[in-house]
Every structure is written in structure tokens, then in C-alpha cells.
Amino acid sequence: MTVRPILETHSPSSDPSWWGAILLGAVFILAGLIVLGDVVAATVISAFIIGIVLLVAGASEVFQSFSAPHWRGFLLRLLVGLLYAVCGLMLVSNPAAASVALTLVFALALIASGVVRIVQAVEYWQWFGWLLLVSGIVGIAAGLVILSKWPVSGLWVLGLVVGIDLLLHGFWWITLGAGLRRDNRAITA
Template sequence: MNGTSGTLNASDLRGAIAPLRGKWGWIVALGVVYLVTGIIALGSVVMATVASVFVVGVMMLIAGVAEVVNAFQIKSWGKFLLWALLGMLYIVAGFATFQNPLLAASVFTLILGAALIVSGIMRITLALSMKSQTPWGWVLLSGCITLLLGVLILAQWPVSSLFILGTLLAIDLIFAGAGWIGLGLSLRRAH
């Protein structure tokens, strides 16, 4: 980082990447693991959906316990009760995901579809309000695709809840794997 402007210049970037050059093989191996895992998840999207719901359930439990612990740090009774109730809500929701992961996937998919629709509408509105500026077409296209994706998810809901989360997880793993492999191979060429 350049101390005066806070920007990263080329020599700073080379210095930061230098330690990674010798580890390019490990980075490629990590990418292959991501890629294979993504392909396996794509082959069994229902199981990948259940796995992603379990991960969310674990995160809810961790957040709930943290909220309850935080409640005991609050001195006033009203705030303690609010924090403790919020933490218990997270804990109950976390256990609910373990009890019925397909129902949890259905709820998560419903929320995802609705969020995509709202996000798409907001992007379209933003694009139309910035027509005189350069990138408005890309923002409009992004908004239309996001809106369409949300509509497609909700049009097939609740059936889509069996495969949407798993499919998104698989796609993310595949692209992350490809990214790590690309980074590792470019480090190898630079080595």
C-alpha cells in the first residue's frame, strides 16, 4: 500500500504475490478440490441443498449462542431480555433447520426468490434514473436478469427449493475452483 494515497502500486502487488509463487501447486490442488466438489454437488443438487441448509443451521446456532452470551454482558434488564430472546430465536431456528432441512430450504428459497425480485426492481429503477450516465445499460441488464431469476425461482416454488440452493452452491464451488486453478497456473508461469 502506498502510504500517501492508500493505493496499491505494481511493486507492492509483486511483493505481496511473491510468497505465493512457490506455493502455486498447492493453490492449483485447492482449485481442483473445489472443482471436483462442485461437480459432485452439481450431480446431487438435493444433497448439496441439504448440506447448505445444515451449514446455515450451524451458523444460526453459533450466532444464537453468541447473542445469549452477549446478553449477559448487557447491564440493563430490558436490553438483556431483548438480546437473550434474539439469541434464543436464532438457536431455535438453527435446530429447526436440522429437524426439517427441506422445509428450511423451502423457506430460504422463498426468501432468496423474493430478495432477487426486489434487487432486480431496484437495479432497473436505478438504471432508468441514470440514463444520462454511461453504464446504465449494464445496470439495466443486470436488474432484468436478477428480476427474471427471482421470478423463475418463485414460479417453481416450493419444488425449486429442492435444487436451487444446491445448484447455486455447486456453481459457486466450480467457479471458485476454476479461479484458484487459474491463479495457481498464472503464478507458475510467473515463477
């Protein structure tokens, strides 16, 4: 049995991935506009939600450690669960103050994400990779600006940078989807 390459069996305009990319871009842009509507609220809400997630993860780890105490590492699993829960409680109880620490972590994540986008831009250059390159450069620059103003930037910068990052990434997805619709090539792994 022979397998024909996927590019020979369908046209890009009949492939749903182009409109999926456009829809994803629209979601990113809408999310970016919502975040930019109130950057301080977006920062505090982000810290609160992360706190809830950490509380649930910590409680789950503690529960699991008591559910299987015969497993190795009972004490370590218990301590990890308690650490998650305590960090989550700190974020939930004072999300404004906790956002200062989150801002530091976020700045480092933006830099790492920007580097990945730059590498991807080279790989996907023919599919509007220059937009991904710009997005990566902006991510790295934003991360460096946050680090240079930290901890003062703790409240408002997280929401602002997330909003701008979402807008740029959404614009790239929409442009990619429109290009895929017109192009006879498909992105393959």
C-alpha cells in the same frame, strides 16, 4: 531506508501464491463434484448445517445476555439470541421445508455475488477476468432462474446451483494460478 516494490524482489514461479490458487481451485472443483453427486442431499444438509450454526449462535447470545445483564440492551440481546435459536431449531427439525426459505435467500445471494464477480472481472481482466465475468453472469442468471421457479425449486435447485457455481469458480482459480505461474506480474492490492 528504502522499500523496493515486491515485484522486483521475486519471480512469480517462486511465489507460492500461484500454486495456492491452483490448490484452491481444485478444492472448489472437488466440492462442486461432491455436491452435484446428490443435489437434494446437498440442499438438505446445507439447511441442517446452517440450522446448527444458528442454534449455537443463538445459545451464545442468550448466554452472553445473562452473563452481562448489566449491559444495555439485555432484553434485545436476549430476543435476538432466542430468534437465532428458534430459526436454527426450525432448520434442524425440518431441513427440507426450511430449504425453501433458504433457496430464496440463496437466490438473492447469488445475484449479489454475481454482481461482485462482474466488477472484479473488470479489475482483474488481464488475469483471465473473462472467466470471472462468465462466473458472475452464471451466478446472476442462476439466481434469477431460482426466483422465477420459487418455491417449487426449493429442494433440488440449491444443491445444483451450488455445485455448478463451485465448479466454475474453481476453474477460474486454477486458470488464474496457471497464469500467475507463467506471468511476470503479481496481483497486488
